[in-house]
Amino acid sequence: MHGEYKVPGGKLVVVDLETAGGVITEFALAGDFFLEPDDALLDINRAVVGLPETADVPTIASAIRHALPEGAQLLGFTPESVGTAVRRALVTASTWSDFDWQIVRDPAVSPLMNLALDEVLTQRVGDGLRAPTLRIWEWDRSAVVIGSFQSLRNEVDPEGAAKHGFDVVRRISGGGAMMMGAGQIITYSLYAPASLVAGLTFADSYAFLDDWVLQALRSVGIEASYQPLNDITSPHGKIGGAAQKRLANGGILHHATLSYDIDGQVMTEVLRIGREKLSDKGTTSAAKRVDPIRSQTGMSRDDIIEAFMGEFRRFTGAETGHVTEQELAAAEELVRTKFSTEQWLRRVP
Structure with a gap:
């Protein structure tokens, strides 16, 4: 499943994911945003894997925040915007x-x-x-x-x-x-x-x-x-x-x-x-x-x-x-x- 969300006034957030048994089994985040440190991207990906496919935006955002290393910088996007892109992927939203x-x-x-x-x-x-x-x-x-x-x-x-x-x-x-x-x-x-x-x-x-x-x-x-x-x-x-x-x-x-x-x-x-x-x-x-x-x-x-x-x-x-x-x-x-x-x-x- 593929989802995109252009953050108003910010950057494009793109997600690709797979589900099985009612949970997200594979997840990859991409986009034209800025993120420091680089390996925080892997932390975000790991945070979303295992979440139920019914998870709402606050639940997804909370999981991402807990997984981010201390001092991580997200520029042009937020954990909520990732959650929104996930929800759009799961409901097969149009662009x-x-x-x-x-x-x-x-x-x-x-x-x-x-x-x-x-x-x-x-x-x-x-x-x-x-x-x-x-x-x-x-x-x-x-x-x-x-x-x-x-x-x-x-x-x-x-x-x-x-x-x-x-x-x-x-x-x-x-x-x-x-x-x-x-x-x-x-x-x-x-x-x-x-x-x-x-x-x-x-x-x-x-x-x-x-x-x-x-x-x-x-x-x-x-x-x-x-x-x-x-x-x-x-x-x-x-x-x-x-x-x-x-x-x-x-x-x-x-x-x-x-x-x-x-x-x-x-x-x-x-x-x-x-x-x-x-x-x-x-x-x-x-x-x-x-x-x-x-x-x-x-x-x-x-x-x-x-x-x-x-x-x-x-x-x-x-x-x-x-x-x-x-x-x-x-x-x-x-x-x-x-x-x-x-x-x-x-x-x-």
Whole structure:
């Protein structure tokens, strides 16, 4: 069995193993990490042999830690990352390169259509009717998109939204509200099969699926990192956040919104950002919570998106694709029957 795990912001961990009688009988660790002393690699290999094939990541990591010599240095990986690679091998997880990816950046549609397309394309990937896809959102009007479980009245100031021309809509994933002002943010969605994140905890899957965008941000001069559970940050502050929805058919929706040039004052008038949330983020002003990409790069939004797509192509070998007429029709029907309805919008009043 073979398993791979790219440590977010770190190195690639590769394991090969065999099992018999319910235990791991042979094990070999490899990767582009750094490890001192050299023979600590053999200590790690010996620590994993004999573990039950049902061992979870903490159990595997604990066995490795106990086996390491005093003063051993692991750079670019951890005992937990080895455990994750083992779990991915045991459940036969896929890697990014196992799929023929597409990148979609089609003309702008309404915010409601973007939400409906997320559900339609995730369903189709899960059903095996579409290749795994990265889609860059473009929209034809401003909107506030609230999370699936957020209270409408607690999150949005209707007078502020109306004053600044923001529609209010609800998505299928959890997480917090995002403001989709014209030219102010960059939003993308990944539609992937569940096998890509097999063996990962739900929390770890966030950083795993967004590691490519951290590399893209670094390529344009932003020292980006991931802050659990779902924030993308830099030394100057928060850049954006991610959310997920997993469908019963095995399709995974993972999407993220990054701030390009947000007007912090408008945000405070449209969103009801409570003191507890600000305190949790360690800030005293909503306007300071989001650090725009523009202020750190000086690049246009289009140039940033091109850099993102270029990094994703390099990372996955993705080809250019488009949403099909059939998929658009299905999304339009979902807008009519679900996303545009008061029942959906106000399902958490």
